[in-house]
Amino acid sequence: MSLIKSISGIRGTIGGKINDNLTPLDVVKFASAFGTWLQNNKNKKDLTLIIGRDARISGQMVSSLVTATLQGLGINVVDLGLSTTPTVEVMVPELNADGGIILTASHNPKQWNALKLLNEKGEFISGENGAEVLALAESEDFNYAEVDDLGKYETRDDAFDIHIQQILDLPMIDVEAIKAKNFKVVLDAVNSTGGIAIPMLLDKLGCETIKLYCEPTGHFPHNPEPLKEHLGDICELVKKENADLGVVVDPDVDRLALIDEKGEMFGEEYTLVAVADYLLKHKKGAAISNLSSSRALRDVANAHDSEYFASAVGEVNVVTLMKEKNAVIGGEGNGGIIYPELHYGRDSLVGVALFLTHLAKENKTVSELRAGYPSYFMGKKKIELTPEIDVDAILSKMEKEYQNEDVSTVDGVKIDFENNWVHLRKSNTEPIIRIYTEAKSQEEADQLGDDIIAKIKSLI
Template sequence: MALIKSISGIRGTIGGKVNENLTPLDVVKFTSAFGTWLQNNKNKKNLTLVVGRDARISGAMVNSLVTATLQGLGIHVVDLGLSTTPTVEVMVPELNADGGIILTASHNPKQWNALKLLNEKGEFITGENGAEVLALAESENFNFAAVDGLGKYETRDDGFAIHIQKILDLPMVNAEAIKAKKYKIVVDAVNSTGGIAIPELLEHLGCEVIKLYCEPNGHFPHNPEPLKEHLGDICELVKKEKADLGIVVDPDVDRLALVDENGELFGEEYTLVAVADYLLKNKKGVAVSNLSSSRALRDVALKHDSEYFASAVGEVNVVTLMKDKNAVIGGEGNGGIIYPDLHYGRDSLVGVALFLTHLANENKTVSELRATYPSYFMGKKKIELTPDIDVDSLLTKMEKEYQNEEVSTVDGVKIDFEKNWVHLRKSNTEPIIRIYTEAFSQEEADSLGDQMIAKIKSLI
């Protein structure tokens, strides 16, 4: 089992030994560290934090520990209960709160849980801030409130309603156009909170909803990561029901995968591509994704006389670059849509509304829309090295080997060839170089990965 402490939060498996798993003591310690860090950095009394959780089995227990600990620090708590990552992100500034904690391990299996930490904007705290929180956790230099200074506790059940209304109010969401189509849509929410939020949004958009695994009980019926090998049930049900579309979200609803009317996956990479196509068609600007995302987003941006930029891997890095470039749209190739007109966070709900608007405007089936985009295929490989090998030095050698190509060293080494690309990144935890490739066929993508492994070995 495991406990992973990172600058973006803490996650681990429930049960086991302290400091080795996400035990109650670990939850209290890291909640105390985050609360204390906020108190140290806010020049005000009476801080308020928003807390929300996905539907995983340990959620209620972890929620009780987190909210009580915050109260013990003298911090007021607004508990949204069952929620989604983007809903909590929206509600933090909506309630003028000083930060937030999302209790979710995202696409990890049911034995995992995590604390994701938000600032007063409802955005993930920076790496520098995260390091400060981790240092506080190690020092355990906490000062809890006296009995008269305990924080207040309140619950709210209007998070989804507020979030959805903000989406419906967006100028680029055309609810009437969607309603006119009377789409029939199957939703697989892996028995988490997307099973509440996504159908509620779709009903506001006049869609007929067929629910699959939408009971928020935390018993995931399949691996919760929305990848092709896990989604056979919804692909079959879309065909059986003659539905127009299938929608798949992960447990905290920040990743969006789509299934076409034939039961074929639209492609996680292409969720962002389709939304960007719609937005940039109507407003020239900038699109941003990370270095390991599909080239198709760049192609779409160029088609609309817009610009494309790539950040280092990680949502915080994407958001930072989006702000720097004043991007119209951004996200990650894993189905994460970041639409800054709503908020700077991956949001499957706004992704659904924008995609359906695009689909309705184009008057195409989902498969017909997909056929309008270039087809790329991605490969993922890795090369394991002995601990004595200097991985950074190896990557520098690779950069020099391909200096006549378009090379980025923002995050590892990415080499853009004319018809394909390769991205080499070192693991933070083991002597491994991860190799991501993309080409016009799966065979070519895999072959390029093998070529890179051979080249790396020749340089050792």
Template sequence: MTLIKSISGIRGTIGGRVGDNLTPLDVVKFSAAYGQWIKTQRNKDNYKVVVGRDARISGKMVQSLVMQTLSGMGIHVVDLELSTTPTVEMAVTLEHADGGIILTASHNPKQWNALKLLNKHGEFLNAEEGEQILKFVEEENFEFSEVDDLGKITYHNAYIDLHIEEVLKLDLVEVERIKDAKFKVVVDAVNSTGGISIPPLLDMLGVEVVKLYCEPNGNFPHNPEPLAKHLTELSQKVKDEQADFGIAVDPDVDRLALVDEKGNMFGEEYTLVSIADYVLSRKKGSTVSNLSSSRALRDVTQKHGCTYHASAVGEVNVVAKMKEVNAVIGGEGNGGVIYPELHYGRDSLVGVALFLSLLEEKQMKVSELRQTYTSYFMAKEKIELTPTLDVDSLLNQIQEKYKGEDMTTIDGVKIDFEHNWVHLRKSNTEPIVRIYTEAKSQEEADALAQRFIFELKELTNS
């Protein structure tokens, strides 16, 4: 059982002891710290925070604690109830709110939950803001409102519909052409809020929808991370239904994975790559992904005569870089698409709409589309940390050893060799060093990862 406090929020397993797990007391303390932080941002009479949740079983309990705590601090709450992470992000700006909280543990199993915190722009907090909230949690010097000044809680159940409307208004979403194409798609929403957002979007686009686990009851039928080994039923259903492709999203609907008409994974990394290909064909500009994402995005960006940029790992870092370079598309290689014309957050709804627009334009099957992109293969390994292991020293030694190579050190150490790359970084959430590699074959990627595991262990023992 686990409780993890970090600059991006608090997450943990439900039940157990205070301070060791995500208990009601931990939820209240973290909510109060966030409320206190909200009040330091602007001096005003009325504060407003948007709160929504995915469908996991503990969500209603956790959301009630969060909202009542904020109310106790005199902060008004807009309750979206069941929602998606990108929907909450958009609602913050549409409500002119001071912030937002999403109750979701993303792809973690059902015993987990988390509070993800947003600023007034509907974007995740940066490191400095996160540190301020952690300090408030530690001090526990909270000030609550008197009885006449309690915040009001207002229920608003239309934001998923509003989110869909905003997606359909986008210039690059070819609504009528998609309708004419008569696509058939299978959707696996892992019994969370993808089931009340993705099918309605597809309905508005005239797509025939076959639902698989679209009941938002929080009983995840399989591991909720949208990886090939967890999506065997979706793959089979696509073939059985002779569908054009399959869609899988994680419980809070910010990661989009696709399955081709043969039941094969399109590849999470290639969700962003293909959508960037479409966007850049219509609108030239820079692209951004994090250092651990596929080189394929750089390839497709350069194909369109545009410039690719890499950021440190983490959505907040990707967004910051996108703003810096005025990127037209960006995201993360885990299926997270950020389209700034809509909002600065990973969003499966806009990803689906843009992918359908691309597919209609290309007039080819999903498997054929995938063959138009260079194939890269990744390996993801890790080394457990011990209390005596000096990670910074290890990474400095690797940096010195490979100083003649193309290297980036904004987040750990990434070494770009001619035909492959390796990225070594200390995890922000677990006591491990992550080792990511990419190459033109799985065997080469695996071998490169094992080589650096060996080198790190050698340095540890030297």
């Protein structure tokens, strides 16, 4: 079964059986549910939705199904075509639309696709709203429009230009400082829409772009999650071209990974750390990430006399806490930059512009910049339990076991020790506890994970 229904949308593999995979009927049902939910909650007759898609092979088919369904409900559609997640998010309020749907499965392999649902602010709908949409999909209580009331359809081809101009207009983006450096940048866009958008931005910033996998064919040349083990080609090309840095984005361009001039990973966790370092240097305020993100962000915030807060895992939770704390910067350790001066969504384009501004002003190489940040190493393990074991009870015992440490129960159990931390989260689908650790060395992070597993087993 490869159909995942969640509060943020529906995701699955293309083909197969209804309700088991993302079939045409499933696409129509969930598009109908979201459109109907909007109609039920808006006090207006004419509704408009923005849609855009990444370059997945199934994208055009899914887009056609979603468009026709919304029109069938009497909802107008503005189709951006090939786009990015942050571009769709920016365009919803730009066009005063009532919501949006992004057709992307983010970093999942090419057989996956998804409908990600946005409200009128261009932000992911809340958990409560998502539950209401799922309930509507289950009930199939839809009322389609008669022929004279079908929704209108139009396309826009200026969305990237609008998004990029909004970035260039930000006070914290120093276009002239970047241009003066004539940066040489290698870009791996995994043959999706980052291969269109990022070069447009880099050109405006006066950078030379060397393209690797930038044709938006949807045939991903490697696993599209931007992790070290998938990025050997760009690391080699950065060295071969004597480039200043490498930029890697996932298929929908909301995650940003960087490569230094030596062909070494900057570290996904450190994308947010570097951007926060630049911004907090000029404006004190809160920095936000989730509980499973690196402690390095806290260290940088403290160095600038700013506060750091951690949310539950999930972009919606990060955004909620950012608004509550009026944060200067936030995001996730997977390379997701959320800069509220532009919009409340992970955005690799603004991340690139902020990082290049920081790099230009520091007058350092990328490796020198990275060397200035505290070094932490992360470990990820899991412990599989038998179905009859109460996972919540185990987590409660762990909380009590370490009650004299700094413990958070916002999302699972996170224990902050003086020199390292561990975060325990239960799986929603199987009897598993996921164990995330961070320490000053990989060996220490892995050992901490093993020690915690042994402690859990002793409590069962």
